[in-house]
Amino acid sequence: MNDFKRVNGELCAEDVPLAQIAQAVGTPTYIYSQATITRHFHALDQALAGVPHTICYAVKACSNLAVLSLLGRLGSGFDLVSLGELRRVQAAGGDARKAVFSGVGKRDDEIAAALAAGVLCLNLESAGELARVERVARAMGVRAPVSLRVNPDVDPKTHKYIATGLRESKFGIAMPDARALYFQAAASDYLRVVGIDCHIGSQILEVAPFAEAIAKVLELVADLRTDGITLEHIDVGGGLGICYSDETPATPEVWGATVKSLVAGTGLHVIAEPGRVIVGNAGLLLTRVIGKKQHDDKVFVIVDAAMNDLVRPALYDAYHAIEPVAPHADRAMQTVDVVGPVCESGDFLALDRPLPDVHEGELLAVLGAGAYGMTMASNYNSRPRPAEVLVSGAQWAVVRPREALEALWQDEVVAVLGD
Numbered sequence: 001m002n003d004f005k006r007v008n009g010e011l012c013a014e015d016v017p018l019a020q021i022a023q024a025v026g027t028p029t030y031i032y033s034q035a036t037i038t039r040h041f042h043a044l045d046q047a048l049a050g051v052p053h054t055i056c057y058a059v060k061a062c063s064n065l066a067v068l069s070l071l072g073r074l075g076s077g078f079d080l081v082s083l084g085e086l087r088r089v090q091a092a093g094g095d096a097r098k099a100v101f102s103g104v105g106k107r108d109d110e111i112a113a114a115l116a117a118g119v120l121c122l123n124l125e126s127a128g129e130l131a132r133v134e135r136v137a138r139a140m141g142v143r144a145p146v147s148l149r150v151n152p153d154v155d156p157k158t159h160k161y162i163a164t165g166l167r168e169s170k171f172g173i174a175m176p177d178a179r180a181l182y183f184q185a186a187a188s189d190y191l192r193v194v195g196i197d198c199h200i201g202s203q204i205l206e207v208a209p210f211a212e213a214i215a216k217v218l219e220l221v222a223d224l225r226t227d228g229i230t231l232e233h234i235d236v237g238g239g240l241g242i243c244y245s246d247e248t249p250a251t252p253e254v255w256g257a258t259v260k261s262l263v264a265g266t267g268l269h270v271i272a273e274p275g276r277v278i279v280g281n282a283g284l285l286l287t288r289v290i291g292k293k294q295h296d297d298k299v300f301v302i303v304d305a306a307m308n309d310l311v312r313p314a315l316y317d318a319y320h321a322i323e324p325v326a327p328h329a330d331r332a333m334q335t336v337d338v339v340g341p342v343c344e345s346g347d348f349l350a351l352d353r354p355l356p357d358v359h360e361g362e363l364l365a366v367l368g369a370g371a372y373g374m375t376m377a378s379n380y381n382s383r384p385r386p387a388e389v390l391v392s393g394a395q396w397a398v399v400r401p402r403e404a405l406e407a408l409w410q411d412e413v414v415a416v417l418g419d
């Protein structure tokens, strides 16, 4: 559910007509609804009510400071995968002590910064990383709180690029290797074993893969307890899916009930790392039709947003619903490709899509673009990245202006080398 709705046929973000934002800010522009983000956070938080828990929002889904600040004020922790994300959370006033540091390749300086910031834990992904964290912690004279990210070898039944919990993926530690690594970590003077985590993939629609993964992880937790290693928390990862077209994802309530039923009685604190389910449907990409073009019976709608602004269709073959902002109930339908101006055949937002007949200059909304939209945007074709706007009720604010053209090259240096 989201708070983009039609008033007299005109698409609005909460109480603000999108056309008004386009007129003031231009296009392409990402627009986020504060009410939607807030409701989604509360739904997840409520879903885990009854067990001690921390929601650690996955910053990489949408990392604008206004969004991070909002979530921090709602009580969220954060799931980080880079030093840049740690610094963003700090810049937004978020609490680093409620942050977990994930990722398969943390550099020494990133580990040191995370330890200095007092993160809740580092999620270790390999024996090598365990050794690196121990070395950095020793040099700093601190004890690093660590969790092992195990790979439960579960098929999340999602796109192969976003499946992370299968044996062949680069993520996590194979279950059979985890126990020995826990012994190693527990024996170290510079590591403090606090938890265990898994993250099996993204856009997962059913609870069964989560349940399967958590059950496997809990078996290991029980074995470790027998061996004298008692963990404080289980981090069940993120990955809950959303509705982009006609999917029927498990609700936060069903997901939470499943997590709780498995974890009940273990005494473990539950951490979750949701990203997409909080912000995905809380954002849209507003774009303007530059023109239309026809080859035989193929119609192209050329818009001013492209794969550099929203790469998900090109990268994952992802579906995003697209609607005219203006009233369109009376228009004939036409099957079109919605494409951007970038010089790649992969530059499309939709292929063979039935769309009401749209005209040059009109606004289109690309829905479900709040997660992995702006954070994956690039400057390919020297295109400034979109503006970002946050809406709440009738209020709205530009939370990142459109990138200036000069910003594209301001750090570049014309070095004239040679004779």
Ligand SMILES: *Cc1c(COP(=O)(O)O)cnc(C)c1O
Residues within 6 Å of the ligand: 058, 060, 061, 079, 102, 103, 199, 201, 202, 203, 237, 238, 239, 240, 273, 274, 275, 276, 277, 371
């Ligand atoms: C990307 C990621 C998440 C968030 O995934 P969503 O599908 O957006 O919920 C959580 N944890 C880790 C380790 C990740 O890499």
